[in-house]
Amino acid sequence: MEMKDQTVQSMTLHLMENRKAYGYTTWGCMWEKGAVSKDASFNVYAKDSTKNKIVPSQSRITAYWPDGSVKWTAHTADSKNGETFEVIPVNEDVSSKKDMEPSLFVKEEEDAYIVDAGCVHATVPKNKNVILCDVTVDGRVQVTDADLVLQLEERSVKDGVLIQKTVPYTGEIESVSIEEQGPVRVTFCLRGTHVSHANDRRVLPFVIRETIYLNSPKIDFEHTFLFDGDEKKDFLKGLGVRFHRPMKGEMYNRHIRFGTDHGSFHEEMAELLSWRPRVAPEIYDAQTKGQMLYLDADNDQAAATAIEASKHMPIWSRYVLCQDSATHFSIKKKIVNPDCCYIEGLHGMRAPGSVNIADESGSFSLSSKDFWQKYPSAVEACDLDQDNAEVIFWLWCPQVEAMDFRHYADQGYSQTYYEGFDVVGASAYGIGNTNNFSIELSNNAVSDGDALKRFSDSVQKPPVYVADPSVYEKLQAFGEWSLPSQKTQVERFLEEQLDKAFDFYKNEVEVRSWYGMFNYGDIMHTYDPFRHSWRYDMGGYAWQNTELVPTLWLWLAFMRSGREDIFTMAEAMSRHCSEVDIYHFGPLKGLGSRHNVRHWGCSCKEARIAMAGHHRFYYYLTGDMRIGDVFEDVKDADEAIVTTDPLRFFFDKDKMNAQAHARSGPDWSSFCSDWMTQWERFNDDTYRNKIQIGIDDLKALPLRLTSGPDFEYDPKDSHLRYIGERTNGGSHLQVCMGAIQVWIEIADLLGDEEWKDMLAEHGRFYYLPKEKQLEESNGLIGNREFSLPFMASGLAAYGAARLHDKWLAQTTWKILLHALCTHNNTEGFLAHDIFDAGNKEVLHEIPWITTNFTSQWCLNIITALRYIREDLPKTMEELEKLLAGLDESGFHKA
Structure with a gap:
């Protein structure tokens, strides 16, 4: 394969806004097709106004183009080398690195x-x-060992008395592997299960990633646990990672410091403030500033007095900071005697999840990402008065009520509350949760509040490097989408609506407190203007669970803007949705739960919720290895529908020829997303061929892609078997779950012009009048409705551009714009202020809002602007004229 000149290909990345260069970080680079050989190496240069120097780094390939050339790479370097890096592929012999x-x-x-x-x-x-x-650290032991701790609560009732028993488990490592090793970092992957030695039970598998960097005192951890218990019996009481550290020196030189809302909470094991004997104020002042006190009792009376006083005061050996809600934490402490109580030291709102313990031999710091956002969490320090202390990061802290995985009801509510079916399909078996935290070690004996804050900030907001949006757009990263433009009045209006939509949801996360270990990252489905709240308690109207791909909306909003706040929200969504909303093992492996009051609560288990396309952005932009695990979990999701047929209640299994059913969208389209990701990550044609088999099946049908969209399906051969023109669920499901974006990207990867034509003609057909649809299909489509047409506008725009169809372009804009506006109402995503509602003095409310509408409208605007921008009205007057006289039923807010 002939490659382009590798010496002129490069990618320049800059530190994302509102982030700081704290230390090592990993970022992704995308390359033109055919530009970089799989055998290439990479040099990373730190760039500033005066110099351009090569820096230590390591690289790995994360995706390939169909021709075998490199598509995406991940690179690790120390961000302290600069705020701009240039990555250059070079020949395999890299003499410049000697x-x-x-x-x-x-x-x-x-x-x-x-x-x-x-x-x-x-x-x-x-x-x-x-x-x-x-x-x-430089030969001095700062951590003796670390292990995993788990507490499950067992409940029983005897003689009317509730008995709660806490059973301890320890993590048992079953395998250790090196996932990446290079000159500047090594990442170990540890897999195992928590084990109770009391009953020899094994439960809650885990995956731990540990990354150690060259000449860095910071070690990163990525902790994943998976639920395989019985939700009716296993209540999660505590889950954490415990570090042991030797403690040396006098009690008055042993310090603890917690990060808090403002500054830090700092104390010593023996506080040298004494009534009698009276300790010199300057000694106590130095102690409270974190200074080590080297007191000479033989030659200094004040020192002798302080030492004597320290022998007759309480020694605080245990501290715990517990974040029990998104708006409250407490710090408590106690002496070593187990029969004595805790006393409260501080209450606050939001702790950053950082702690430092220090003594005469150095210090140990720990900090957690999204600590308060993923409450209930805690950091605890114990045995601070002993020779070996321990620090525990509690992902779920024992100080609060145990996590209850049971469902909220004993039946389904398919009609009244829009749940999947009337049977209860809630199951947490197979879900996961991932959390990131770091430790930092030092031989410096000074406990410094500023240093702890810098470390905490580096964990909470690590450095992220990205290219300019125009670079990604030119490379067609993640398909085809548009860059913002402000050239015309209507373009400015649309960009304003996109910003307003995101800003509203960003604010709602805080207003509605969409936080918690199993909630943070998700958003709600439908608003209730009468209660001035979201329908958190109404079946299928509660958590969104990736329905109608808000993931793609947020990630493309970031790709085209580079906004850090959008990245932060999209990152949280990918982290949550890739874990809690999908099944990582078991009979449902590769599927996800449709929207519900509980994330795993809906009886509909669908490939669309779990598809890889939701999270490819995060994986390729940051190189996150856990997302790679998720891709492995979903790559064969089609096998799960044999036992969980998405259309199982609509067909008689005894009359079927194949094992299951798959709709061309959203089932098969989601499989395509999974297969495309597996194909590009490993250059594996096995999964490319699965896609091609389905495309060829669709090509042979009477209406090609417009046919169906319900098919019999067998994962053994990947064929879509035509069963006629009927649909269970509406034709909009074929296009609104990410299929448009998946199919267009696949069309470019395959270079299949017929498939592109099929996409274009389906977009056109969706917007034809009913009589025209019947005419062109020779009556085959019958009564099938092409409902919610604004959701197909991205595909229609693609068709308009490919077919050079001005009527289709104008119709697309009419439908898409009319979904949000009328000729006399262009307020769009305008929030109105109401007073003393929703537990707010002033509540900014959009009473008609639904996430289905918002994510699809925004996503289709971004897509349509790519293809038919020139057909967009230029002025607001032209827009209102375009919409004049249209049926008000097309107006979403009507």
Whole structure:
């Protein structure tokens, strides 16, 4: 395969707005088709106004073009080298890297991996209960070991008395592998299960990723746990990671510091403020500032007095900061005696999830990403008065009520509350949850509040490097979409609506407190203007669970703008939806739960909720390895529909020829998303062929893509078997779950002109008058309704551009614009102020809002602007003229 000149191909990335260069980070680069060979290496240059220097880095390929050339890569370097990097592919022999800094080394032994990362050395044991041990900084031990802790609450009732028993479990490592190793970082992946030695039960599998960097005191952790318990019996009481650290020196030189709303909470194990004997104020002042006190009792009377006082005061050995809601945390402490109580030290709103313990030998810091957002969480320090202390990061803290995985009702409400079916299909078996946290080690004995804040900020808002939106748009990253333009009055109006829509939802996350371990990242489905709240308690109207792809809306909104606040919200959505809303193992593996009061509550288990396309953005832009696991979980999602047929209540299985059913959209289109991702990640033609089989089946049908859209399907051969022109659920389901974006991107990857024609003709057919549809189909479509036409506007716009059809372009804009506006109402996503409602003094409310509408309207605007921008009215007067006289039923807010 002939490649373009590799020496002139490069990609320049800049630090995202509102982020700081704290340390090592990983970013993604996209390359033109045919430009970079799979055998290429990469140089990373730090760029500023005066110099352009090569920096230590490592790279890996994350996706390939169909011709085998490199499509996406991930690169790791220290962000402190600069706010702009340039990545340049080079020949395999990279002589310019000979004089770079020493590399990180890993030695594999029979029972462990030994890491030499310069200033930090560490051991990762194999097949033990310890996930990390013997961590030293310049030869001094700062962590002796780390392990996993779990508490499950068992409930029973005897003689009318509720009995709650907490059963402890420990994490048992079953496998350890190196996922990435290079000159500047190594990532270990540890897999295992929590085990109770009391009853030898194994439950809640876990995946832990540990990343150690060259000459960095910071170690990153990615913690994933998966639920395989019985939701009626297993109540999650506590789940955490525990670190042990040696403690040395006097009690008055042992410090603890928690990050808080403002500044930090800082105390010592023995506080040198004494009534009698009276300690010199300057000694206590120095202690409260975090200074180590080297007191000489033989030569200093004040020092002798302080030492004597320290022997007769309480020694605080245990502290816990518990974030029990999105708006409250508390700090408590106690002495070592188990028969003594805790006392309260502080209450606040939102803690950053950071803690530091320090003594005469150095300090240990821990900080968690999204700590308060994913409450109830805690950081706890114990045995601070002993030779070996422990610090626990509680993902779910034992200080609060145990997590209840049961469903909210004992039946389904398919009609009244829009749940899937009347049977209860709630199951948490197979869901997951992922959390990120880091530790930072130092031999410096000074406890510094500013240093803890910098570290906490680096975990909560790590550096992210991205290219300019125009670069991604030119490369057609994640398909075809439009850049913002403000040239005309109507363009400005549309961009304003897109911004208003996002800003409203961003604000709603805070106003409605859409936070919590199993909620953060998701948004609600439908608003209730009478209660001035979302329909949080009404079946299928509660959590969105990726329905109608708000993921694609948010990620494309970021791609075209580069806004950090959009990235933050999209990142949280991908992290939540890729874990909690889908099944990672079991009979439902690869499927997700449709929208419901509980994320896993709906009886509809659908491929569309779990498809890879929701999260490709996050994976390729950041190189996140956990998302790679998720892609593996969903790549064969079509196998799950054999036992969970999406149309199982509409067909008699005994009369079927194939094992199951799949609608061309959203089922098969979601499979295509999964297969496309597997194909590009590994250049695996097995999954390309699965896509091609379905496309060829559609090509052979009477109406091609417009046929169906219900088919019999067998995952053994991937064929779509035609069963006539009927639909169960509406034709809009064929286009509103991401199929438009998936199919257009696949068409470009395959270079299949006939498939592109089929997409175009289906977009056109959707907007034909009914009599014309019957005429062109020779009556085949019968009574099939092409409902909610604004959801097909992206595909219609594609068809208008490909077919050079001005009527279709104008019709597309009429339908799409009329969904939000009329000739006398162009207020769009305008929030109105109401008073003393929704527990707010002033509530900014859009009473008609639904996430289905918002995500689809915004996504289709972004798509339509790519294809038919020139047909968009230029002025608001032209827009109102275009909409004049249209049936008001097309107006969403009517």
